Amino acid sequence: xxxxxxxxxxxxxxxxxxxxxxxxxxxxxxxxxxxxxxxxxxxxxxxxxxxxxxxxxxxxxxxxxxxxxxxxxxxxxxxxxxxxxxxxxxxxxxxxxxxxxxxxxxxxxxxxxxxxxxxxxxxxxxxxxxxxxxxxxxxxxxxxxxxxxxxxxxxxxxxxxxxxxxxxxxxxxxxxxxxxxxxxxxxxxxxxxxxxxxxxxxxxxxxxxxxxxxxxxxxxxxxxxxxxxxxxxxxxxxxxxxxxxxxxxxxxxxxxxxxxxxxxxxxxxxxxxxxxxxxxxxxxxxxxxxxxxxxxxxxxxxxxxxxxxxxxxxxxxxxxxxxxxxxxxxxxxxxxxxxxxxxxxxxxxxxxxxxxxxxxxxxxxxxxxxxxxxxxxxxxxxxxxxxxxxxxxxxxxxxxxxxxxxxxxxxxxxxxxxxxxxxxx
Amino acid sequence: xxxxxxxxxxxxxxxxxxxxxxxxxxxxxxxxxxxxxxxxxxxxxxxxxxxxxxxxxxxxxxxxxxxxxxxxxxxxxxxxxxxxxxxxxxxxxxxxxxxxxxxxxxxxxxxxxxxxxxxxxxxxxxxxxxxxxxxxxxxxxxxxxxxxxxxxxxxxxxxxxxxxxxxxxxxxxxxxxxxxxxxxxxxxxxxxxxxxxxxxxxxxxxxxxxxxxxxxxxxxxxxxxxxxxxxxxxxxxxxxxxxxxxxxxxxxxxxxxxxxxxxxxxxxxxxxxxxxxxxxxxxxxxxxxxxxxxxxxxxxxxxxxxxxxxxxxxxxxxxxxxxxxxxxxxxxxxxxxxxxxxxxxxxxxxxxxxxxxxxxxxxxxxxxxxxxxxxxxxxxxxxxxxxxxxxxxxxxxxxxxxxxxxxxxxxxxxxxxxxxxxxxx
Numbered sequence: 001x002x003x004x005x006x007x008x009x010x011x012x013x014x015x016x017x018x019x020x021x022x023x024x025x026x027x028x029x030x031x032x033x034x035x036x037x038x039x040x041x042x043x044x045x046x047x048x049x050x051x052x053x054x055x056x057x058x059x060x061x062x063x064x065x066x067x068x069x070x071x072x073x074x075x076x077x078x079x080x081x082x083x084x085x086x087x088x089x090x091x092x093x094x095x096x097x098x099x100x101x102x103x104x105x106x107x108x109x110x111x112x113x114x115x116x117x118x119x120x121x122x123x124x125x126x127x128x129x130x131x132x133x134x135x136x137x138x139x140x141x142x143x144x145x146x147x148x149x150x151x152x153x154x155x156x157x158x159x160x161x162x163x164x165x166x167x168x169x170x171x172x173x174x175x176x177x178x179x180x181x182x183x184x185x186x187x188x189x190x191x192x193x194x195x196x197x198x199x200x201x202x203x204x205x206x207x208x209x210x211x212x213x214x215x216x217x218x219x220x221x222x223x224x225x226x227x228x229x230x231x232x233x234x235x236x237x238x239x240x241x242x243x244x245x246x247x248x249x250x251x252x253x254x255x256x257x258x259x260x261x262x263x264x265x266x267x268x269x270x271x272x273x274x275x276x277x278x279x280x281x282x283x284x285x286x287x288x289x290x291x292x293x294x295x296x297x298x299x300x301x302x303x304x305x306x307x308x309x310x311x312x313x314x315x316x317x318x319x320x321x322x323x324x325x326x327x328x329x330x331x332x333x334x335x336x337x338x339x340x341x342x343x344x345x346x347x348x349x350x351x352x353x354x355x356x357x358x359x360x361x362x363x364x365x366x367x368x369x370x371x372x373x374x375x376x377x378x379x380x381x382x383x384x385x386x387x388x389x390x391x392x393x394x395x396x397x398x399x400x401x402x403x404x405x406x407x408x409x410x411x412x413x414x415x416x417x418x419x420x421x422x423x424x425x
Numbered sequence: 426x427x428x429x430x431x432x433x434x435x436x437x438x439x440x441x442x443x444x445x446x447x448x449x450x451x452x453x454x455x456x457x458x459x460x461x462x463x464x465x466x467x468x469x470x471x472x473x474x475x476x477x478x479x480x481x482x483x484x485x486x487x488x489x490x491x492x493x494x495x496x497x498x499x500x501x502x503x504x505x506x507x508x509x510x511x512x513x514x515x516x517x518x519x520x521x522x523x524x525x526x527x528x529x530x531x532x533x534x535x536x537x538x539x540x541x542x543x544x545x546x547x548x549x550x551x552x553x554x555x556x557x558x559x560x561x562x563x564x565x566x567x568x569x570x571x572x573x574x575x576x577x578x579x580x581x582x583x584x585x586x587x588x589x590x591x592x593x594x595x596x597x598x599x600x601x602x603x604x605x606x607x608x609x610x611x612x613x614x615x616x617x618x619x620x621x622x623x624x625x626x627x628x629x630x631x632x633x634x635x636x637x638x639x640x641x642x643x644x645x646x647x648x649x650x651x652x653x654x655x656x657x658x659x660x661x662x663x664x665x666x667x668x669x670x671x672x673x674x675x676x677x678x679x680x681x682x683x684x685x686x687x688x689x690x691x692x693x694x695x696x697x698x699x700x701x702x703x704x705x706x707x708x709x710x711x712x713x714x715x716x717x718x719x720x721x722x723x724x725x726x727x728x729x730x731x732x733x734x735x736x737x738x739x740x741x742x743x744x745x746x747x748x749x750x751x752x753x754x755x756x757x758x759x760x761x762x763x764x765x766x767x768x769x770x771x772x773x774x775x776x777x778x779x780x781x782x783x784x785x786x787x788x789x790x791x792x793x794x795x796x797x798x799x800x801x802x803x804x805x806x807x808x809x810x811x812x813x814x815x816x817x818x819x820x821x822x823x824x825x826x827x828x829x830x831x832x833x834x835x836x837x838x839x840x841x842x843x844x845x846x847x848x849x850x
Contacts, residue, residue: 001461002459003456003457003458003552003556004455004456004457004458005556005559005560006455006456006560006566009455009456009457010449012455012457013445013455017438017442020438024435024823025822025823025824026812026816026824026825027794027796027823027825027826027827029431029432029435029843030431030437031428031429031431031434032428032434032437033429034426034427034428034585035460035541035571035573035585036426036573036584055461055482055483055485056482057480057481057483058480058481058482058483060480060575111483111536112483116461116482127428131428134430135430135839136796136836136839136840137830137836137839138830140825140827146460148460150485159461160459160461170828171827171828173805173828174806175802175805175806175809175826178806178809179809182809182813287809287810290810291809291810369452371452377598380600381599381600381603381712384603384604384712385712385715385716387451388607388611391450398450398452399452400565401600402452402561402563402565402596403563403596403598403600405562411561411562414560414561414562415561418454420452
């Protein structure tokens with residue numbers, strides 16, 4: 001987690017406005033959802049590893065007392081009641097003591113009732129179920145806000161970060177994927193980030209490849225390993241799969257097939273039952289090409305979340321080794337919350353990542369900024385009054401009034417660094 | 426907590442942009458801070474009742490396990506360890522079981538390490554201490570974001586809501602109060618909310634009144650009771666103070682003095698040692714009057730937070746019974762985090778409250794919005810491509826493309842309600 005110090009926060013605001021303006025013009029209507037959701041909304045949402053990274057909020061008052069008492073009563077030994085269980089559960093999910101995870105998680109669930117959302121997709125599915133009848137269908141929404149993941153802090157990874165999502169609810173065809181990709185490429189172009197390429201895959205192709213080579217296995221852990229191909233390379237990933245018990249030769253076959261698929265011909269790759277899926281991938285690529293949006297098939301693309309049901313995509317940029325946006329189709333997710341099994345598809349920009357790439361000079365000429373430093377109480381009150389009148393006359397002028405500091409030189413430099421011209425009265 | 430459904434979220438965005446634009450033009454530089462702070466930042470911050478309403482985040486992994494084990498070991502009986510303590514602590518703080526609060530809070534603190542901020546002022550004090558040397562002084566910042574309070578849900582009170590603060594750090598004189606009030610009145614005027622009046626008081630006057638009538642008492646609970654004068658009236662408040670052990674006649678004297686002070690003459694009211702404080706209140710009122718900002722002395726104004734050290738103020742509007750913004754001086758708060766004891770003063774808009782008052786028609790003419798409903802997959806992909814070209818030619822046009830619904834009439838009406846003209850191809 002981190003603070004945004006001037007001028008970073010102003011840049012964020014400008015970038016968010018540009019991006020949202022492009023999305024608005026595509027007809028994506030802004031919505032927002034609360035940061036806290038009931039834990040049962042977030043848990044069991046097929047959020048993959050991210051479900052283990054939820055910040056959980058302690059129950060409050062009598063409910064916490066009751067939960068703790070109950071948890072305690074269920075345990076024979078003293079001193080390990082309630083919270084002791086919880087500790088083991090969290091450890092099981094993330095770091096150690098996996099043997100205790102089952103019982104432990106139940107204990108932790110007793111202590112917490114709310115969680116901070118780890119993405120905007122799961123809350124959106126809940127939103128759609130709650131507001132279905134108030135809204136047009138197909139529904140196109142833009143959804144921006146912070147999300148939280150309890151990761152170990154490391155360079156470039158933050159525990160609180162902002163996602164900027166667009167989603168189309170109720171569109172079953174590739175028109176959804178095509179529009180999401182085109183709108184996102186346009187949104188990034190509006191803040192001067194050109195040259196993005198869509199990488200496209202389909203979860204059903206990935207599953208077919210895994211099943212053909214590794215057999216009927218639990219695909220989740222395999223996806224998690226394959227997702228690291230970019231970062232770790234094929235040897236490390238093969239090692240991880242081998243340690244998980246898969247046959248060495250089968251693993252090599254899978255990795256060879258995935259890398260061979262990079263010639264961009266999805267139909268040839270998996271054949272048989274996946275032919276219609278591969279054909280749809282091809283049609284998406286063609287539609288994007290027609291619109292001038294660079295896109296390519298990438299059979300190694302996995303995406304971290306477990307909830308995807310069809311095409312998945314990321315936005316790559318030659319200047320950075322990570323993707324700027326990621327998304328996919330997650331049909332039916334709102335059914336968990338009582339809605340019909342609607343088609344849903346979304347694309348999420350990693351907002352901090354794009355802000356880091358934006359050149360402020362490309363957002364247009366900066367406003368004139370002036371600061372007036374005053375030497376006395378009287379001068380200060382007078383200047384405040386005059387500044388207010390001047391701002392009304394010059395609607396583009398930024399005019400700040402402050403007391404003159406003892407170290408005038410430092411004050412001048414500090415303000416100049418933020419783009420102000422400095423004068424004294 | 427609640428969702429923002431179209432068009433509410435778009436209105437929020439427009440209002441936030443207008444308000445921040447006014448603040449920017451005054452030289453308030455945007456900053457942001459994370460939603461989660463270490464609990465020790467939030468606790469003991471003199472946040473008054475709000476400290477008891479903090480949403481606390483469970484420790485994670487091995488740390489939670491260790492904390493729970495420790496808490497357990499410290500208790501002899503089974504089944505009430507760790508979390509059992511925590512429950513009592515929370516209950517003590519808010520609803521019941523006050524006798525166990527001391528020990529209980531320690532237990533709860535063992536289980537949680539982070540908390541969701543209950544305001545933006547305490548995080549700002551931490552921010553100032555962390556970034557003092559990177560920034561100009563005096564520093565003027567605009568700080569917008571959600572805050573959380575675990576209140577019982579009730580009409581018009583939400584557990585997640587947005588504050589929009591401006592603060593001046595390093596200005597000891599009333600110039601800070603004057604500029605904060607003028608800028609906030611201008612910000613509200615920019616979204617069509619005119620006719621606001623500043624209510625102004627000073628915590629030191631309030632303290633003098635309490636001490637003169639009730640003697641050397643713990644002023645905190647008295648402030649909390651006086652803060653309800655608006656809502657409950659003098660009889661209920663007198664009853665609450667009497668139940669807290671204060672003398673009936675003394676209470677009546679205090680309430681009479683406060684209500685007599687409403688003639689707007691701060692100097693006459695308390696006399697003696699408070700004369701310079703009262704004179705400063707008068708100068709603030711005069712400076713605001715000179716700038717055309719309506720303001721009046723209100724000796725019954727209290728504000729909920731415990732951290733104020735000088736002038737306090739709220740913004741009243743004739744259309745609503747609650748204040749639209751509240752603030753005050755909280756000199757020295759950043760010293761808790763290792764900074765020098767800087768003067769600090771801030772004003773916070775209750776963002777949801779002002780959004781409810783904004784008439785969207787006053788934010789300027791709406792953009793033209795069109796939606797094209799397509800009957801086939803091919804028409805849809807074609808329309809997506811043509812729409813993209815049209816948006817480039819008409820930079821103000823909102824143009825959405827969707828699949829035609831079976832119930833065309835309902836689809837048309839749903840889109841029209843959001844301001845779209847509807848056509849089919």
